[in-house]
Amino acid sequence: METKPAIVNALSVDVEEYFHAKVFKEGTGGAIGGLESRVEASTERVLTLLASGTARATFFVLGQVAAAHPALVRKIAGEKHEIACHGDSHELVSRQTPKEFRADVRRAKTILEDIAGEPVVGYRAPNFSIGRAQVWAYDVLLTEGFRYDSSTYPILHDSYGDHDAPRFPHEIWRTGSQRLIEFPIGTTRVLGVNLPIGGGGYFRLLPMALTRAGIRRVNAQEHRPTLFYFHPWELDPRQPRPAMPWRHRIRHYIGMAREEGKLFRLFRDVKFDTIRHVLAI
Numbered sequence: 688m689e690t691k692p693a694i695v696n697a698l699s700v701d702v703e704e705y706f707h708a709k710v711f712k713e714g715t716g717g718a719i720g721g722l723e724s725r726v727e728a729s730t731e732r733v734l735t736l737l738a739s740g741t742a743r744a745t746f747f748v749l750g751q752v753a754a755a756h757p758a759l760v761r762k763i764a765g766e767k768h769e770i771a772c773h774g775d776s777h778e779l780v781s782r783q784t785p786k787e788f789r790a791d792v793r794r795a796k797t798i799l800e801d802i803a804g805e806p807v808v809g810y811r812a813p814n815f816s817i818g819r820a821q822v823w824a825y826d827v828l829l830t831e832g833f834r835y836d837s838s839t840y841p842i843l844h845d846s847y848g849d850h851d852a853p854r855f856p857h858e859i860w861r862t863g864s865q866r867l868i869e870f871p872i873g874t875t876r877v878l879g880v881n882l883p884i885g886g887g888g889y890f891r892l893l894p895m896a897l898t899r900a901g902i903r904r905v906n907a908q909e910h911r912p913t914l915f916y917f918h919p920w921e922l923d924p925r926q927p928r929p930a931m932p933w934r935h936r937i938r939h940y941i942g943m944a945r946e947e948g949k950l951f952r953l954f955r956d957v958k959f960d961t962i963r964h965v966l967a968i
């Protein structure tokens with residue numbers, strides 16, 4: 688019997704401060720001034736975790752973080768991970784005009800390319816904020832030199848997600864001969880419902896084995912790669928805990944103490960590489 692080579696899945700890390708997270712910002716009413724920066728230490732933990740195995744990842748770095756911590760960006764690139772763009776200010780795309788969005792991604796892409804010394808071709812919107820009303824953003828991304836976007840999570844969710852969006856990499860925009868590929872966050876489909884196996888709060892809340900089983904199921908039954916994501920601040924349970932309503936508090940902090948161990952086991956059991964390698968672009 689012929690054995691097929693194992694499918695390699697894509698791994699991604701959104702590099703931002705804990706206080707850039709939407710739930711944290713909303714919970715504190717935006718009072719994030721004066722909070723200590725912890726992104727360098729938490730991203731170092733991610734790099735150490737990855738160095739203990741074989742996984743390579745795409746790091747979507749916020750432009751403002753790159754400008755403040757250029758050595759961190761150089762270190763990520765130096766360890767053969769991919770540098771990609773998470774925008775500059777972490778403002779939701781749905782709150783920007785096309786002109787503001789273009790300026791934001793251009794600023795961040797320029798900073799990242801200057802520091803990393805290599806072309807940056809991938810983009811992820813803050814909080815997956817490219818919805819059906821923001822399709823104009825794809826044209827901006829293509830004309831600014833991006834080749835793929837990863838800003839959809841095809842699930843039912845209160846603040847993002849489009850359950851009916853395609854679940855695997857596909858061409859989402861074309862201008863002339865230029866194509867933009869969309870790589871959605873991973874889901875597995877059970878009884879007509881897309882279940883999240885791509886990370887975020889779900890991964891912190893649920894047992895690791897569910898995500899692992901979901902990814903293996905997609906690889907074995909649909910013969911497609913999935914995409915997983917997380918943030919360095921999810922591995923940092925000692926980050927400041929300013930006052931915020933309990934529902935924001937639970938949602939932001941849940942599962943952080945166990946996150947690093949769960950990720951270690953996931954990266955040990957599932958094969959991961961950068962988005963660029965998985966898409967072969």
Ligand SMILES: [Zn+2]
Pocket residue numbers: 701703707773777812813814
């Ligand atoms: Zn983000």
